[in-house]
Amino acid sequence: MRLRLLTYTGVFLALAATNAPAQTPPASTTPPATATSPQTAVAPPPFATTKVDGTDNVYIFRYQGHQSMFVVTNDGVIATDPIGYLRPQAVKTYIDEIKKVTDKPIKYLIYSHHHYDHIAGGKPFKDLGAKVVAHKNAKQHLLEVKYPDVVIPDEVVDNKKTIKLGGTTLDLIYVGRNHSDNSLVMHLPKEKIIFAVDFIPIQTVLFRNLPDTASVTDWEAGLKKVLALDWDRMIPGHPYAGGRLGTKKDVQDLIGYMSDLSAEVKKAADAGKCADQAMKEVKLPKYEKWGSYETFLPMNVERYCYYWSRGY
Ligand SMILES: [Zn+2]
Secondary structure (H helix, E strand, O other): OOEEEEEEOOEEEEEEOOOOOOOOOOOOOOOOOOOOOOOOOOOOOOEEEEEOOOOOOEEEEEEOOEEEEEEEEOOEEEEEOOOOOOOHHHHHHHHHHHHHHOOOOEEEEEOOOOOHHHHOOOHHHHHOOOEEEEEHHHHHHHHHHOOOOOOOOOEEEOOEEEEEEOOEEEEEEEOOOOOOOOOEEEEEOOOOEEEEOOOOOOOEOOOOOOOOOOOHHHHHHHHHHHHHOOOOEEEEOOOOHHHOOEOHHHHHHHHHHHHHHHHHHHHHHHOOOOOHHHHHHOOOHHHOOOEOHHHHHHHHHHHHHHHHHHOO
16 A cells, blocks of 8 residues: 655654545544654554544544544534645545434534634535634634635634533633634533644644744643633644543643743843754753654744744
8 A cells, every 4th residue: 555654733644545445434443643654654544533432422533634523412513623625525524424423413613723724625514504613813814815715704702602502512712822813722511621723732842933823922821721621631633642632731741841942942042042043952852752843843943032032
């Protein structure tokens, strides 16, 4: 079988070629293993739908290196991120997978944030009658960029909105600017589960030079707000760390990473090394086992250099 190595936000996955026949995943699927080389990789199936242990109704749909949560209730389905950027077959598969679980209508499609790799391709959901919901800043960006394969949200969230459907409560919470200025934490209070995309990587350094990040300090403050919510498992938007769910310790570890990175870069900035020399010299050996450490650490350093040596 031909393999190709694809890189996603902090994740390396060896995946079956897209012309391989689609496989129906077993009822309970093993999370994809992270692979270090295509020679040793065991290719996970291109997609998988997994019910979250201990719940009756919370599912993870993974397509290649992206994941979404969907929740099945007595009165319909709450779906999230269509993950269909440049691959409409992912959206078709997502809807087919939901239909294998339930014949209830899909009532909502909620965007985690406005980045195309997570939210492009949602039209088939809209055509089935789903109401599209996102943070108000997401809608504003999407109206500006006018990307043709993104459905503009029907409803927006400011700081918080609660969706109640068929006995399920889902809180959509804005914790401030981080990886974007419109990331929503989706919180199922009864199930004590959150779905948080891209701004809480698990044992993985941050994406490149934090390209859509207006404030590194707001990001840390938002992580503390996430810790204050009542939950014990996190579904991420990419399968990090072997595909496991996140914990509050992962959030604490990320805060530790960001504060260690910030302190080291401040020293480099004060010594006049920002940005090019600092990008070569600053190392954080405590985190060298984290995903994307070699590739993205220098770019993470670059972003904090702007903060400490330029003030933004
Ligand atoms: Zn993103």
